[in-house]
Amino acid sequence: MKDAAKQRKTKLYDYLKRAILTLELRPGADLDETQLCDAFELSRTPLREVLRQLSGEGYIELRENRGAWVSEMSYTTLRDFFLAAPMIYGxxxxxxxxxxxxxxxxxxxxxxxxxxTSLATDDAAARALNNNRFHEITGEMASNVYLLPSFRRLLIDHARIGMTFYRPNNTDMKENLSEASNQHDAIIKAIEAGDENAAAQLAIDHWNLSRDQIEMFVTPSSLEIPLGSVSMKT
Known part of the structure; x- marks a missing residue:
């Protein structure tokens, strides 16, 4: 029974993480805890354990007597992302x-x-999830208790931004994604060689590849309603 309950908790965790990263659950969306309990056959206590874990990782927000909702993406948080990302990635x-x-x-x-494979099959969700996992592993490699929480939070918004504006429907975008893949290969080689300077430079190069799109995205005229509410809940 305990193993079955643990498996259901893992399924809920995986579902919510995937749904948030791929924008199936939009920033600011409320989570219906009763519906989640029913769907995953969990009582309220294990459900809240999963929600607390996701809250600690930056996927959702929890406030007393207000329930849970998906972490917001406001103009402020996106601009903070733009400023912090290159330093933390490096x-x-x-x-x-x-x-x-x-x-x-x-x-x-x-x-x-x-x-x-996700690039070859033009699977946007798989691409975002695989890219997120690629960088998650580099964070695990870094193994720094101070950097890792901030890095994980950056990756959440990077995946959500990518799901919004990365659409390989023109030559420039396809070339951008192909170059990103090539840079992943170079990052692996630098890490495998233990070349910290090359790895740090590749972080800058990798960031610069998407910087222009991200900068356009955080400009008010480029931020569209589908991302969710741009106001923070109080």
Whole structure:
């Protein structure tokens, strides 16, 4: 019974994480706890355990007597993302090159292969999830108690932004995604070689590849309603 309940909790966690990263659940969307309990055959206590875990990781927000909702993406948070991302990505990849284990490198290569498959099949959701997992692993490699929570929060919004404006429907966008994949390969090589300077430079290059789109995206005229509410709940 305990194993079955644990599996249902894992399924709920995986569902909510995927739904948030792929915008199936929009920023600011309320979570219906009764519906989730019924759908995953969980009582309120294990449900709240999953929600607290996701809250700690930055996927959702919890407030007393207000329930749970998907983390917001406001103009302010997106601009903060734009400012912080290049610094944190650079630090993460530098530390990844120093601390990565062979097992982690093998996992990174496996996810990169899945990322390439998602590009070939034009599966936007799989692409976003595989890209997110690729960078999650680099964060695990870095193994820094101070950087990792901020990095994970950045990855959530990076995936959601990507689901909004990355659409490989023209030559420039397809070339951008192809170059991103090539940079992933180069990142793996730099980490495998333990070359922290090359890894840090690749972080800058990788960021610059999407910087223009992100900068356009956080401009008010480019931010569209489908992202969800741009006002913060109080």
């Amino acid at each position: 630090a993460i990849l530098r530390l990844a090159a120093i601390n990565a284990t062979p097992t982690q490198i093998a996992a990174l290569k496996e996810v990169q292969n899945e990322f390439k």
